[in-house]
Amino acid sequence: MGSAGMTGGSELVAEDISVTFATRRRDAGHRALAGVSLGVRPGEIVGLVGESGSGKSTLGRVIVGLQQDYTGTLRFGGEVLAHRRTRAQRRAIQMVFQDPYASLDPQMTVWKMLEELLIVHGIGENREARRARSEELMRLVHMPPTLLDTRPAGMSGGQRQRVAIARALSVGPQLLVADEATSALDVSVQAGIINLFADLRAEIGLSILFISHNLAVVRSLCDRVAVICQGEIVEEAETRAVFDAPRHDYTRQLLAAAPDLP
Numbered sequence: 001m002g003s004a005g006m007t008g009g010s011e012l013v014a015e016d017i018s019v020t021f022a023t024r025r026r027d028a029g030h031r032a033l034a035g036v037s038l039g040v041r042p043g044e045i046v047g048l049v050g051e052s053g054s055g056k057s058t059l060g061r062v063i064v065g066l067q068q069d070y071t072g073t074l075r076f077g078g079e080v081l082a083h084r085r086t087r088a089q090r091r092a093i094q095m096v097f098q099d100p101y102a103s104l105d106p107q108m109t110v111w112k113m114l115e116e117l118l119i120v121h122g123i124g125e126n127r128e129a130r131r132a133r134s135e136e137l138m139r140l141v142h143m144p145p146t147l148l149d150t151r152p153a154g155m156s157g158g159q160r161q162r163v164a165i166a167r168a169l170s171v172g173p174q175l176l177v178a179d180e181a182t183s184a185l186d187v188s189v190q191a192g193i194i195n196l197f198a199d200l201r202a203e204i205g206l207s208i209l210f211i212s213h214n215l216a217v218v219r220s221l222c223d224r225v226a227v228i229c230q231g232e233i234v235e236e237a238e239t240r241a242v243f244d245a246p247r248h249d250y251t252r253q254l255l256a257a258a259p260d261l262p
């Protein structure tokens with residue numbers, strides 16, 4: 001999507017990231033992340049797997065800038081990301097969540113929602129330019145541009161998730177953090193969104209950190225996989241290596257517990 005100014009090219013490097021949440025008791029707090037290092041190269045899809053509570057979402061939130069209380073260093077395209085980011089840095093890394101119901105205003109047309117964002121970010125000189133870009137975004141997520149004038153309330157779960165992805169893409173990110181972005185969807189609909197992520201990587205060179213409990217999906221979509229256990233990455237390798245020759249006991253347990261891994 002060259003005309004929308006989306007080009008891949010920056011590597012994310014997270015180094016020694018730790019997050020501690022305060023607990024009610026006056027102890028040291030709960031350590032959700034304990035010295036995590038992880039990279040996502042341009043155009044790469046990296047899976048992040050681990051059981052519930054292992055710290056996946058916390059890491060995703062640190063990377064996208066929503067969790068500002070952390071120690072360690074984040075670099076994007078060689079630049080250190082400060083705890084408060086510049087607008088350009090915020091645009092560069094976007095997030096898609098599990099539940100598009102929660103993140104979309106059901107009563108606002110898709111066009112209004114996208115236009116508002118484009119205005120806030122100073123993208124598109126005038127209404128026509130913003131409309132053209134919104135139509136391009138719809139095509140990018142494989143939706144008919146005519147749906148711009150409809151509201152999420154009347155859409156299917158899959159369409160709503162595509163709208164949420166279009167919204168994330170509207171500001172021209174290079175990296176998308178997808179946190180269980182397909183988990184709430186029916187299996188057939190899920191497959192469409194998975195294909196969409198693969199297409200986005202191919203078409204605009206998008207990098208994706210793909211957080212998921214679904215190991216079958218991770219295996220089919222991701223280039224590399226990081227396995228996180230109690231806030232620590234215990235294994236990180238090419239997808240095939242993780243699935244065919246896991247090195248860590250925790251990874252083996254995770255694979256053994258997966259219901260639909262052939």
Ligand SMILES: Nc1ncnc2c1ncn2[C@@H]1O[C@H](COP(=O)(O)OP(=O)(O)OP(=O)(O)O)[C@@H](O)[C@H]1O
Nearest residue numbers: 021022030032050051052053054055056057058059
């Ligand atoms: N805002 C918060 N305040 C206090 N504790 C938190 C907060 N967010 C997360 N935690 C704790 O940090 C740990 C990691 O949580 P996180 O949500 O990152 O796990 P997760 O791997 O995403 O789990 P799931 O697979 O269930 O989504 C958990 O023990 C969780 O209870």
Ligand SMILES: [Mg+2]
Nearest residue numbers: 056057058179
């Ligand atoms: Mg989570």
